[in-house]
Structures are given as C-alpha cells and as structure tokens.
Amino acid sequence: MSVLFVCLGNICRSPLAEAALRAEAEKAGIALELDSAGTGDWHIGSPPDRRAQAVALGHGIDISSYRGRQVSPEDFRRFDHIFALDAENLKNLRRIRPADGKADLRLLMDLVPGREGSDVTDPYFGEDAGFDRTWGDVTRAGRAIVAMLRK
Ligand code: 4NP
Numbered sequence: 001m002s003v004l005f006v007c008l009g010n011i012c013r014s015p016l017a018e019a020a021l022r023a024e025a026e027k028a029g030i031a032l033e034l035d036s037a038g039t040g041d042w043h044i045g046s047p048p049d050r051r052a053q054a055v056a057l058g059h060g061i062d063i064s065s066y067r068g069r070q071v072s073p074e075d076f077r078r079f080d081h082i083f084a085l086d087a088e089n090l091k092n093l094r095r096i097r098p099a100d101g102k103a104d105l106r107l108l109m110d111l112v113p114g115r116e117g118s119d120v121t122d123p124y125f126g127e128d129a130g131f132d133r134t135w136g137d138v139t140r141a142g143r144a145i146v147a148m149l150r151k
Pocket residue numbers: 007008009010011012013014038042122123124
C-alpha cells in the first residue's frame with residue numbers, strides 16, 4: 001500500500017504528515033510506501049522548514065533528509081492513496097489528475113471524525129505554535145489512515 005501527502009510547498013505540512021504516518025504505521029506493524037510532495041515548485045530539493053524539523057524531532061522523528069518535490073500526474077499512477085492537506089491543493093490535484101490515475105484522492109481531515117471538510121492550516125507564515133497544531137492534526141489523521149488500512 002502506498003500513500004502520498006500533498007500540500008503547497010512540501011516543506012511544512014506534508015512532510016509532517018508523512019512523518020506522523022510513518023510513526024503510526026511502524027507502531028501498528030504495517031508496511032507502507034510513503035512520500036510527500038507540493039503542488040508548488042518553490043522548494044524543490046529543499047529540506048523541510050526548520051520549524052517542521054524541530055517539531056518532528058521533538059516527537060522522535062528525524063525528517064532532515066526529506067527533500068521537497070513537486071507532485072506530477074505520474075503520482076496518480078504510482079500511489080494507492082493521495083491525501084491533500086487542504087481544499088485548495090485538493091482542487092489543484094483534481095486538475096492534474098490523469099484519466100488513468102488509479103489513486104484514491106481525498107482531503108486528509110475527512111478521515112478524522114469531527115474534522116471532515118477542514119483544512120490542515122498552513123503554518124508557514126505564522127508562529128511556531130502553528131507547527132504543534134499541524135503535528136496534532138497530522139497525527140490524528142495518521143491514526144485514522146492506519147485504522148482505515150487495517151479494515
Ligand atoms: P506547506 O507550507 O505547503 O505546508 O509546505 C508552505 C511552505 C512554503 C510556502 C507556502 C506554504 N511558500 O509560499 O513558499
């Protein structure tokens with residue numbers, strides 16, 4: 001099973017979502033192929049934002065080796081599940097989805113009871129506390145994905 005997370009820059013939210021699911025899947029003993037990407041192209045080849053790295057490391061996960069990349073139509077053929085971190089990115093993903101793309105495309109927080117339809121807010125331009133909020137959101141989503149894949 002393969003899962004791709006997509007946000008705008010691929011340096012804040014989607015790397016944290018990837019890290020959180022990696023941790024939850026490991027705990028659950030589920031083998032997953034995981035990656036993250038951005039709809040934008042500004043941070044191709046860049047490591048995650050230092051604040052995202054700090055939050056992940058605070059939870060015991062080193063994401064310093066992650067590198068930004070831009071999502072491509074090919075990702076819809078490669079991955080089983082693609083999760084958009086917010087509605088704007090979901091809209092842009094629907095636009096580039098190829099006719100033969102097999103990936104199940106969904107808004108990430110739709111999996112979390114009580115949070116359906118909501119965005120994982122972009123913490124990039126805000127204060128450090130925003131990254132803790134992001135971590136909480138993507139951890140809840142990671143647990144929900146593990147529960148979904150177990151069924
Ligand atoms: P992300 O956050 O989509 O969670 O990675 C952002 C990072 C960078 C930019 C926007 C959002 N930016 O405009 O450079």
